Amino acid sequence: MTWVGQRVARKEDLPLVTGTGTYVPDFNLPGTLEVAFVRSPLAHARILNIDTAEALSAEGVVAIYTGPDIRDQVHALVLDQEAAPPGLETAAPEIHPATIEILADAEVRHVGQAVAAVVADSRYHAEDAAELVRIDYDELRAALDPEQARLPGAPIVFDNVPNNVQARYRIRVGDADAALDGAEHRLAMKIRSQRVMAAPMETRGVLASTVGEETTVWSSTQIPWAVRNSIAGAIGVPQRQIRVQIPHMGGGFGQKVNVYPEEVLVTYISRVLHRPVRWVEDRVENMIASGHARDQLHNVEAAFDSEGHITAIRDRFVLDSGVACPYPLSSAYNVASHFRSMYRIANFSIDAECVLTHKMFNLPYRGAGRPEAAFVMDRVINAVAQELSLDPAEVIMRNLIADEEQPYRMGMPYRDGHEVVYDASGFPAAFERLLELIGYAEHRRTQAQLRAQGVHRGIGLGTYVEGTGVGPFESGQVHVDAQGHVVVYSGCAPHGQGLDTTMSQVVADAFGITPEEVVFRAGDTALLPYGVGTFASRSVVTAGAAIIESSNRLLKRIKAIAGEMLEMAPEDLEVGAGRVRVRGVPSRGVSFKEVYRAASPGPGARLPEGMDPGTSESFYWVPPTVTWGFGVVGAVVDVDPETGVVDVRKVVMLHDCGRVINPLIVEGQIEGGLVQGIGATLYEHVIYDESGQPRATTFLDYLLPTSAEVPEIVQEHLEGTPSERNPLGVKGVGESGPISPPAAIANAIIDALSPLKIQLNELPLSPATVVAAIERAGAEGPLHPTGVKIGFPASNQSGGFLR
Amino acid sequence: MKEVEVRLTVNGRERSARCEPRTTLADFLRGHLGLTGTHLGCEHGVCGACTVLLDGATARSCLMLAVQGQGHEVTTIEGLGTPENPHPLMRAFSEMHGLQCGFCTPGFILSAHEYLRENPRPDRQAMRKDLSGNICRCTGYVKIFAAVERAAELMAEPEAARS
Numbered sequence: 001m002t003w004v005g006q007r008v009a010r011k012e013d014l015p016l017v018t019g020t021g022t023y024v025p026d027f028n029l030p031g032t033l034e035v036a037f038v039r040s041p042l043a044h045a046r047i048l049n050i051d052t053a054e055a056l057s058a059e060g061v062v063a064i065y066t067g068p069d070i071r072d073q074v075h076a077l078v079l080d081q082e083a084a085p086p087g088l089e090t091a092a093p094e095i096h097p098a099t100i101e102i103l104a105d106a107e108v109r110h111v112g113q114a115v116a117a118v119v120a121d122s123r124y125h126a127e128d129a130a131e132l133v134r135i136d137y138d139e140l141r142a143a144l145d146p147e148q149a150r151l152p153g154a155p156i157v158f159d160n161v162p163n164n165v166q167a168r169y170r171i172r173v174g175d176a177d178a179a180l181d182g183a184e185h186r187l188a189m190k191i192r193s194q195r196v197m198a199a200p201m202e203t204r205g206v207l208a209s210t211v212g213e214e215t216t217v218w219s220s221t222q223i224p225w226a227v228r229n230s231i232a233g234a235i236g237v238p239q240r241q242i243r244v245q246i247p248h249m250g251g252g253f254g255q256k257v258n259v260y261p262e263e264v265l266v267t268y269i270s271r272v273l274h275r276p277v278r279w280v281e282d283r284v285e286n287m288i289a290s291g292h293a294r295d296q297l298h299n300v301e302a303a304f305d306s307e308g309h310i311t312a313i314r315d316r317f318v319l320d321s322g323v324a325c326p327y328p329l330s331s332a333y334n335v336a337s338h339f340r341s342m343y344r345i346a347n348f349s350i351d352a353e354c355v356l357t358h359k360m361f362n363l364p365y366r367g368a369g370r371p372e373a374a375f376v377m378d379r380v381i382n383a384v385a386q387e388l389s390l391d392p393a394e395v396i397m398r399n400l401i402a403d404e405e406q407p408y409r410m411g412m413p414y415r416d417g418h419e420v421v422y423d424a425s426g427f428p429a430a431f432e433r434l435l436e437l438i439g440y441a442e443h444r445r446t447q448a449q450l451r452a453q454g455v456h457r458g459i460g461l462g463t464y465v466e467g468t469g470v471g472p473f474e475s476g477q478v479h480v481d482a483q484g485h486v487v488v489y490s491g492c493a494p495h496g497q498g499l500d501t502t503m504s505q506v507v508a509d510a511f512g513i514t515p516e517e518v519v520f521r522a523g524d525t526a527l528l529p530y531g532v533g534t535f536a537s538r539s540v541v542t543a544g545a546a547i548i549e550s551s552n553r554l555l556k557r558i559k560a561i562a563g564e565m566l567e568m569a570p571e572d573l574e575v576g577a578g579r580v581r582v583r584g585v586p587s588r589g590v591s592f593k594e595v596y597r598a599a600s601p602g603p604g605a606r607l608p609e610g611m612d613p614g615t616s617e618s619f620y621w622v623p624p625t626v627t628w629g630f631g632v633v634g635a636v637v638d639v640d641p642e643t644g645v646v647d648v649r650k651v652v653m654l655h656d657c658g659r660v661i662n663p664l665i666v667e668g669q670i671e672g673g674l675v676q677g678i679g680a681t682l683y684e685h686v687i688y689d690e691s692g693q694p695r696a697t698t699f700l701d702y703l704l705p706t707s708a709e710v711p712e713i714v715q716e717h718l719e720g721t722p723s724e725r726n727p728l729g730v731k732g733v734g735e736s737g738p739i740s741p742p743a744a745i746a747n748a749i750i751d752a753l754s755p756l757k758i759q760l761n762e763l764p765l766s767p768a769t770v771v772a773a774i775e776r777a778g779a780e781g782p783l784h785p786t787g788v789k790i791g792f793p794a795s796n797q798s799g800g801f802l803r
Numbered sequence: 804m805k806e807v808e809v810r811l812t813v814n815g816r817e818r819s820a821r822c823e824p825r826t827t828l829a830d831f832l833r834g835h836l837g838l839t840g841t842h843l844g845c846e847h848g849v850c851g852a853c854t855v856l857l858d859g860a861t862a863r864s865c866l867m868l869a870v871q872g873q874g875h876e877v878t879t880i881e882g883l884g885t886p887e888n889p890h891p892l893m894r895a896f897s898e899m900h901g902l903q904c905g906f907c908t909p910g911f912i913l914s915a916h917e918y919l920r921e922n923p924r925p926d927r928q929a930m931r932k933d934l935s936g937n938i939c940r941c942t943g944y945v946k947i948f949a950a951v952e953r954a955a956e957l958m959a960e961p962e963a964a965r966s
């Protein structure tokens with residue numbers, strides 16, 4: 001049987017369901033010291049004095065570190081991981097590296113920045129002592145609005161970043177200016193994707209233990225190799241003295257795709273004190289001192305003809321970086337390369353700036369620029385329909401790239417420097433299927449009648465494309481061990497995606513064994529010389545390719561060795577059930593164990609002439625470029641126009657992720673992603689007030705979707721276009737879910753209230769936002785949803801006028 | 804700070820340890836008794852990752868002090884089943900893919916346990932509300948619902964058929 005394509009229950013589940021998993025906080029190493037951080041209460045201030053005397057004498061305290069204490073030993077992180085690659089010249093990128101201090105030295109730059117680290121025998125004692133550290137600040141004016149922060153005279157966040165513009169790029173395809181000048185119709189919109197955060201259920205955490213010269217660092221991170229390299233660089237030790245390993249991990253979604261100051265400092269302290277040292281972030285810290293995301297304000301213009309064909313898009317947007325945007329290509333450039341989605345838009349112009357402010361730094365979060373782009377694009381399409389009084393579905397259809405036009409060239413480079421050329425097709429068919437599944441025609445027939453009964457129901461639509469499996473590379477290594485097991489190592493860093501199971505299915509097919517028989521290990525820098533990690537919908541594509549290629553190499557090798565043992569030509573051998581057998585004579589063969597023995601160095605070796613010993617092969621997969629998934633999403637909502645409360649009843653999503661290895665896992669990714677998308681659309685918002693104080697610091701003010709908010713979810717995998725850009729034919733899927741909900745839900749609300757012709761261009765779509773949009777539309781004198789013309793006295797704040 | 808002795812029944816066994824009186828039940832279970840299956844997602848009573856059963860009813864162990872558990876019976880995820888002998892809920896969560904990272908899972912399973920005791924024949928609409936005290940950031944809940952329904956089936960089977 002083949003395992004690829006089966007709904008296999010996951011191999012990794014047993015410890016997790018029985019509570020016997022090991023996350024960073026669960027380790028119990030004798031003598032572990034715990035760290036608590038003293039963090040800045042101000043957005044921007046000079047540090048005048050730090051007094052640790054009282055704290056040092058508190059119960060259980062072992063040491064306290066401040067910025068000046070470590071100035072000469074531990075260097076700030078200067079992250080240039082997303083310098084522009086060759087091929088991106090036409091985008092004229094200007095990128096300054098992101099600076100992240102380990103502990104604030106002279107100045108604090110956002111609320112939550114670490115200023116001092118207290119090390120004690122327990123977390124309780126460390127927190128007690130942290131309260132006794134006295135810090136005098138001289139508060140400074142903070143840059144908080146990115147539009148203002150880029151202007152002369154604004155407070156400067158880092159001196160090496162002039163005008164606070166840490167990164168910028170521009171793209172010109174065709175001539176958008178000319179097309180807009182000569183357009184039959186045009187519109188302009190201001191569209192905002194709010195600041196959100198990934199909020200994985202497990203916060204960050206790091207435990208470092210030093211034995212001799214080597215420190216093992218268990219960290220809840222998506223990028224163990226980069227963390228190792230950054231730590232080694234920052235504290236000035238050889239990389240091979242630092243081993244970073246990920247234990248069980250409670251999610252990441254992009255928040256753990258950066259190296260953080262705490263990882264560096266905890267490692268350093270462990271090496272100084274020769275003790276295991278741990279820091280586990282609490283939830284409040286996670287909300288103010290772990291990466292935020294999105295926070296983009298777009299000014300977009302569109303040109304279109306009277307049939308709704310969009311002829312040009314011109315967009316200028318600003319990304320509020322906070323104190324750093326460590327991934328300007330992912331967070332900001334992805335917007336450009338995904339903006340036009342499944343649409344044929346010949347003229348496109350975009351200008352982007354990542355602007356520093358005195359807030360927490362901005363990281364890619366599941367979707368990384370794509371949800372922001374899709375929200376703008378599909379709001380524009382919807383506005384075009386509204387403007388021309390056409391059905392939005394009709395306008396989408398008219399702009400979709402036809403199959404004959406594929407592989408469609410977008411006329412601009414991807415962030416890897418290669419031209420964007422879609423390796424997918426079937427856009428119109430997928431969209432038609434969406435309309436059918438969601439009952440669009442039926443909805444159009446019954447909507448007015450429902451409205452007359454007081455039910456304001458709408459359907460909104462969205463589309464997306466997703467470049468997946470981005471490089472630079474990923475590693476794989478496959479072994480047959482002394483017991484005859486097939487053992488797989490990879491540079492990916494699974495933390496909930498089920499990669500053990502998925503990759504084991506692939507390897508099981510290659511070796512004719514079961515997934516249970518495959519031993520999979522990943523996320524440990526001691527396994528392999530190179531590795532990258534798990535993020536950006538990349539692991540099944542890149543690690544999968546590396547693993548299948550190393551499997552194929554190993555199969556070749558073990559057949560050659562078995563051929564030597566059996567005195568047969570390797571072509572006449574096959575592999576199955578842990579043996580290499582003679583084709584057609586299954587009883588004749590040798591076990592993997594015997595092959596291992598024959599391949600071991602020493603007098604007993606029986607290797608083909610010239611072959612080195614060993615039953616191990618590696619492969620580093622360098623993708624030619626990304627492979628493109630796509631999808632279409634529809635949302636059905638009921639809206640209460642008086643309260644602005646939106647009830648998402650149903651979400652339908654069709655998506656192409658190439659060949660599906662495990663449908664159960666793919667469905668789980670889609671469902672989880674969609675619900676995160678619903679959260680970011682309706683509830684989630686990281687708010688800073690006018691003094692730079694974060695206002696969402698607990699789950700009471702940062703609202704995550706619970707099971708009560710989950711609509712009916714319908715999904716279909718489109719397997720029409722297996723990728724030709726990797727050996728497994730797969731495309732990534734992890735990030736696809738959250739891309740379209742903002743646009744689909746906003747458009748659905750607008751549809752539910754269509755006679756009012758409202759605009760929803762700012763996320764989240766809280767009840768207040770929806771009511772405000774109704775009032776704004778009302779001020780311009782539209783119709784009551786029931787068709788009655790109504791007045792909106794400016795003083796009436798209650799919303800009761802719609803009764 | 805002065806320590807006190809806390810005695811309680813955990814997973815059917817008498818346990819005692821000394822701790823500072825301010826120690827939360829969650830930290831006591833995890834740190835003093837080594838039962839790290841109880842997870843901490845927020846420490847402010849919202850996420851439900853720290854859910855345990857206190858005298859059979861769900862409780863948030865991050866919001867309770869260990870001393871408040873004195874004399875009571877606590878069941879943690881470790882008491883519900885083991886890798887050698889997993890509870891039907893544990894099997895069902897795996898079978899239906901009701902978990903991804905697994906961080907919320909112990910708490911979810913204990914809440915689902917209480918829910919199924921009261922609703923042996925679960926109804927998906929009701930379940931959406933009744934299980935909304937536990938947050939999962941990974942699954943989107945759909946497969947958790949399926950897992951709870953599946954567990955109800957497994958639990959309805961006669962004991963012999965289960966093993």
Ligand code: FES
Nearest residue numbers: 845846848851865
């Ligand atoms: S940790 Fe107790 S409710 Fe979140």
Ligand code: FES
Nearest residue numbers: 903904939940941
């Ligand atoms: S499985 Fe990750 S939070 Fe629920």
